[in-house]
Amino acid sequence: MCGIFGYVGPGDAVSIVINGLKKLEYRGYDSAGIAGVKNGQLKYAKEVGKLSVLEKEVQDQGLRFDIAIGHTRWATHGVPTKINAHPHLDTNHTLAVVHNGIIENHESLRSALKQKGVKFVSDTDTEVVAHLIASFYQGDLLEAFRQTVGLLKGAFAIAVVHKDFPDRILVTANQCPLVVGVGNNEAFIASDSHALAKHTREVFFISDAEIAVVTADKVEVFDAKHEPISKELMTLAYEAESIEKGSYAHFTLKEIHEQPQAIRNAMGSRFVEEYGSVTFEELKFDINDLIGVQRILILGCGSSYHAGLLGSYMLEDLARIPTQVEIASEFRYRNPIVKSGTLIIAISQSGETADTIAAVKEVRAKGTKVLAICNVQGSTLTRESDGCIFLRAGPEIGVCSTKGFTTQVVVLALLTVLLARMRHMSKQEGQDFLHHLQKLPDQVQQVLNNSAQFEKLAKKYANYDSAFFIGRRYMFPTSLEGALKLKEISYINSSGYAAGEMKHGPIALLNPKCPVFALCANKTTFSKLESNLREVKSRGSPLVAIAEEGLNHLGGIPDDIIRVPETIDELEPILVTVATQLLAYYIANERGADIDQPRNLAKSVTVE
Numbered sequence: 001m002c003g004i005f006g007y008v009g010p011g012d013a014v015s016i017v018i019n020g021l022k023k024l025e026y027r028g029y030d031s032a033g034i035a036g037v038k039n040g041q042l043k044y045a046k047e048v049g050k051l052s053v054l055e056k057e058v059q060d061q062g063l064r065f066d067i068a069i070g071h072t073r074w075a076t077h078g079v080p081t082k083i084n085a086h087p088h089l090d091t092n093h094t095l096a097v098v099h100n101g102i103i104e105n106h107e108s109l110r111s112a113l114k115q116k117g118v119k120f121v122s123d124t125d126t127e128v129v130a131h132l133i134a135s136f137y138q139g140d141l142l143e144a145f146r147q148t149v150g151l152l153k154g155a156f157a158i159a160v161v162h163k164d165f166p167d168r169i170l171v172t173a174n175q176c177p178l179v180v181g182v183g184n185n186e187a188f189i190a191s192d193s194h195a196l197a198k199h200t201r202e203v204f205f206i207s208d209a210e211i212a213v214v215t216a217d218k219v220e221v222f223d224a225k226h227e228p229i230s231k232e233l234m235t236l237a238y239e240a241e242s243i244e245k246g247s248y249a250h251f252t253l254k255e256i257h258e259q260p261q262a263i264r265n266a267m268g269s270r271f272v273e274e275y276g277s278v279t280f281e282e283l284k285f286d287i288n289d290l291i292g293v294q295r296i297l298i299l300g301c302g303s304s305y306h307a308g309l310l311g312s313y314m315l316e317d318l319a320r321i322p323t324q325v326e327i328a329s330e331f332r333y334r335n336p337i338v339k340s341g342t343l344i345i346a347i348s349q350s351g352e353t354a355d356t357i358a359a360v361k362e363v364r365a366k367g368t369k370v371l372a373i374c375n376v377q378g379s380t381l382t383r384e385s386d387g388c389i390f391l392r393a394g395p396e397i398g399v400c401s402t403k404g405f406t407t408q409v410v411v412l413a414l415l416t417v418l419l420a421r422m423r424h425m426s427k428q429e430g431q432d433f434l435h436h437l438q439k440l441p442d443q444v445q446q447v448l449n450n451s452a453q454f455e456k457l458a459k460k461y462a463n464y465d466s467a468f469f470i471g472r473r474y475m476f477p478t479s480l481e482g483a484l485k486l487k488e489i490s491y492i493n494s495s496g497y498a499a500g501e502m503k504h505g506p507i508a509l510l511n512p513k514c515p516v517f518a519l520c521a522n523k524t525t526f527s528k529l530e531s532n533l534r535e536v537k538s539r540g541s542p543l544v545a546i547a548e549e550g551l552n553h554l555g556g557i558p559d560d561i562i563r564v565p566e567t568i569d570e571l572e573p574i575l576v577t578v579a580t581q582l583l584a585y586y587i588a589n590e591r592g593a594d595i596d597q598p599r600n601l602a603k604s605v606t607v608e
C-alpha cells in the first residue's frame with residue numbers, strides 16, 4: 001500500500017518520478033505528491049485524488065528538480081487531504097519524507113516532539129519522521145537518519161531528500177518492500193520492481209533495518225549495526241511492455257485476456273509426462289521433506305485464500321493429504337498448533353501482503369518449513385520462505401486478481417500431482433491429469449472468445465444492488481472468488497455461498513431484485529445443485545447458470561445460461577472463474593466503475 005518512487009541522475013527527475021508513480025498507482029490512489037531539490041532549495045507539490053491531478057499541478061508550476069521522491073497514497077493515518085498527502089516536511093522545509101507502512105509508536109514520538117515545541121500540520125504518522133530527522137540533523141544527514149530510524153517501530157519503507165544534499169536519497173525499510181534500481185550513472189528507488197522495468201533490470205531489495213544512501217554512481221548500504229554491506233544485484237525477468245495497457249481499456253481486461261498465455265507459462269517445462277508427474281526447478285525443497293508430508297496448512301488472503309481452498313480440495317481428493325486453509329490475518333493471532341510433518345504453503349500474488357508474511361514468520365518461528373507460491377521475484381514472501389514456486393503470470397497491475405488467481409490454481413494443481421505421485425496416484429492417472437491441464441489454455445481462450453455474450457448479459461444484470469454466487473464442491477470456492485470479483489470492481493453487494501447452505505439463512509434475502517449466479521460445473525454434485533436452483537427460482541430471483549457445454553439437464557430453470565468448455569471437476573474452477581471475471585468486468589464497466597483502481601482498495605496490502 002502506498003507507492004514510493006525516487007530518482008537520482010542526469011534525467012528529468014520530475015517526469016521520471018511521475019511516470020514511475022503511474023506504475024505504482026495501483027498501490028493507492030487517494031492523493032499523491034512529489035518533492036525534490038533544485039538550486040539548494042527544497043520544493044514540493046501535493047494533490048488530493050489521482051496522480052493525474054498532481055501531474056497537472058506539477059506542469060502548471062513548471063517544477064524542475066535535480067533529484068526527486070514521489071508518493072501515491074492509500075490513507076491509513078488521516079483522511080485523504082492535501083495536508084496529509086506525502087511528502088511530509090520539517091518545519092523549516094529543509095527535508096522531505098515519503099513513507100509506506102505504519103509507524104506504530106508515532107503517538108509517543110509526536111508527544112515528545114511537541115513538548116520540544118515542534119508544530120505538526122498533518123494527522124499522519126509520517127510527519128514525525130521528518131521532524132525527528134530535522135531535530136537530529138547537525139550537518140550529517142546519514143547520522144540524523146540513523147538516529148531517527150532507531151526510534152521507529154512498525155512496518156515501513158521511507159525515503160528522504162534534504163536541500164543540503166542534492167545528489168542523494170536516503171532510504172530504509174522494515175517489513176515493507178523497497179527496491180533500488182541501478183542504472184548507468186543513475187539510480188532509482190521504488191516500492192515495486194515492476195515500476196523500474198522501463199529504466200533498469202538490475203535491482204536489489206532493502207532488507208529489514210538496512211539503510212541505503214543512493215547516489216547516481218554509487219549505492220552504499222548499511223546493516224542494522226551500521227556496518228557497510230555489499231548487496232548482490234538481481235536481474236529482473238520481465239519486459240517493460242508487460243506493464244503497459246496496450247490497446248485494452250483496462251489492465252484488468254488485459255490481464256483477463258492474458259490468462260491462456262499465463263497458464264501456459266505456469267505449466268511450461270514443469271511437466272514430466274513420461275512419469276505422469278511434475279517438477280519445479282526453482283523449488284529448493286529436499287525430496288524427503290515432500291515425501292514425509294502428513295498434513296498441509298495453506299495460508300493466504302483475498303483471492304489467494306480462495307485459490308488455497310481449491311488447492312485443499314485437490315490435495316485431499318488426489319494426494320489424500322489432510323489439508324487445512326486459513327485466512328492469514330486470523331491465523332497469525334491464534335498461537336497456531338503446528339505439528340511435525342506439516343507443510344505450510346503460503347500463497348500470495350504480490351508476496352507483500354503483511355498478514356500472510358506475519359503468519360509465515362509465526363510458523364517459521366515454530367520451526368516449520370514454508371513453501372511460498374508467489375508471482376513476484378525478490379518479494380518479501382520469497383525471501384521469508386524456505387522455498388518458492390513462481391506463478392510466472394507476469395506483472396499483475398489491476399487491483400483485483402485475475403491471472404494471479406488462475407495461475408495460483410494451476411500451480412496448486414501441479415503441486416497436487418507431484419505430491420499425489422509420491423503417494424498412491426498411478427502414472428496413468430498422473431498423465432491423464434496433465435493431459436487435462438494441457439488443454440486448459442485453449443479452453444480459457446474459448447471462454448474469452450465468448451466475450452460478446454458477457455457484454456450483453458452485463459447490460460441485463462448491471463443494475464442490481466445485490467447478488468449471490470452459489471456452488472458445491474469445487475464450485476464453492478469458485479463462488480467465493482466470483483462474488484469477490486463482482487463486489488471489488490462493480491460495488492454490487494455480492495456473496496459467495498455453498499449452495500447447500502442457502503437454506504440456512506441467505507435464502508431469506510432472495511427476491512426478484514437479487515440475482516443468483518449458479519456455478520453448475522461440478523459433475524459429482526450437479527443433481528444436488530439442481531434442487532437448489534429450483535429453490536432459488538421459486539423465490540423469484542433471476543437465475544444465471546454457468547455450466548459446462550455437455551450439461552443438458554438444466555431443463556429451463558435458469559433465465560440465462562453461460563457455457564464453458566468441459567474438463568475434470570478439479571480444473572473447472574479455472575474456466576468458470578474466467579467467466580465470472582468477464583461478467584464482473586463488463587458489469588462494472590456498464591456501471592462506469594473505476595475498474596483498475598476500485599475505491600478504498602489497494603493491490604498490495606502491506607499494512608495489517
Ligand code: G6P
Nearest residue numbers: 302303304348349350353400401
Ligand atoms: C488485495 C488484492 C486482492 C488480493 C489480496 C491478496 O486485497 O486486491 O486481489 O487477492 O490483496 O494479495 P496477495 O498479493 O497476497 O495475493
